[in-house]
Structures are given as C-alpha cells and as structure tokens.
Amino acid sequence: MEKKGEKQMLKKGDLCKHFKGKTLDEKNIYRILEVGVTYSGDKSENPISNLAVYENIFQGKIFARELEDLEAELSEEKQKEYGQVHRVEKLTPEEIEIVKNKFEKLLKTGKDCDTITKWC
Numbered sequence: 001m002e003k004k005g006e007k008q009m010l011k012k013g014d015l016c017k018h019f020k021g022k023t024l025d026e027k028n029i030y031r032i033l034e035v036g037v038t039y040s041g042d043k044s045e046n047p048i049s050n051l052a053v054y055e056n057i058f059q060g061k062i063f064a065r066e067l068e069d070l071e072a073e074l075s076e077e078k079q080k081e082y083g084q085v086h087r088v089e090k091l092t093p094e095e096i097e098i099v100k101n102k103f104e105k106l107l108k109t110g111k112d113c114d115t116i117t118k119w120c
Contacts, residue, residue: 010071011035014017015091015099019074030054030088032114035067054088057099110113 010016014032021027037051052067070088079085091099 010067010088010090015057015090015096016054016070016088017081017095019082019087019089024098025102026097028067029057029091030063031057034060037064039064071082 010032012032012034014057016030016032017024018028018030031054031093033053033055034053035050037053039048039051041047048066049069051064052070053062053064070086073079073085073089074082074087
C-alpha cells in the first residue's frame with residue numbers, strides 16, 4: 001500500500017489496480033495508454049485537459065478520466081476497507097508477476113487471446 005499523503009505519478013505504460021476488490025484477483029487491472037490528453041468536444045464545450053486514457057487488460061475496454069481523479073486519495077474508511085491509498089495505484093513488481101502468471105494460464109486455455117496478449 002502506498003503511503004498516505006504521497007503523490008503518485010501515473011505515466012504511459014504503467015500497470016495499475018483499481019481500489020475496489022479485496023484481493024488482486026477481484027480488482028480491475030488497467031494499463032495506462034496515454035496521459036495529458038485534452039478532449040475538446042464540440043466548439044460549445046470547454047476542453048477537458050489532463051485526461052488519462054487507460055485499458056482494462058482483461059476485458060480490452062478503454063476509458064478516459066481526468067488524471068487527477070485517478071490519482072485521488074481515498075477516504076480513510078475506504079483505505080482501510082480496500083488496502084489502497086489512491087483510487088488507482090501502480091502495481092508492485094510482485095503484483096505484476098501475479099498478473100503475468102494469470103495471463104499465462106489464460107493463454108493456455110485460449111481464452112480471450114486477442115485481448116490478453118497486448119501487453120504481456
């Protein structure tokens with residue numbers, strides 16, 4: 001778990017976990033595709049700056065959200081419940097190995113091969 005009050009900096013290529021879920025297996029795992037993206041919308045809207053574009057590595061779904069929101073600290077209650085300080089946190093080297101092993105098992109079954117081979 002990251003330290004409270006410590007600012008994390010997500011960057012392109014990082015593998016991250018969403019806070020929801022008690023174990024790594026229950027959490028959504030994302031790969032950061034790009035940071036600092038601006039959405040300009042149509043001419044009547046104000047642009048939204050500093051977006052992060054990220055992909056759920058098991059489902060292949062792609063999302064965009066303000067980077068500040070992804071890096072936001074959780075309430076103390078949620079930190080205790082989920083064991084994370086931030087909404088989305090980088091995976092540790094140990095967690096990356098666990099996720100890679102999960103991918104290897106999925107590859108052996110042939111399940112969702114197009115999605116899961118993108119980062120492995």
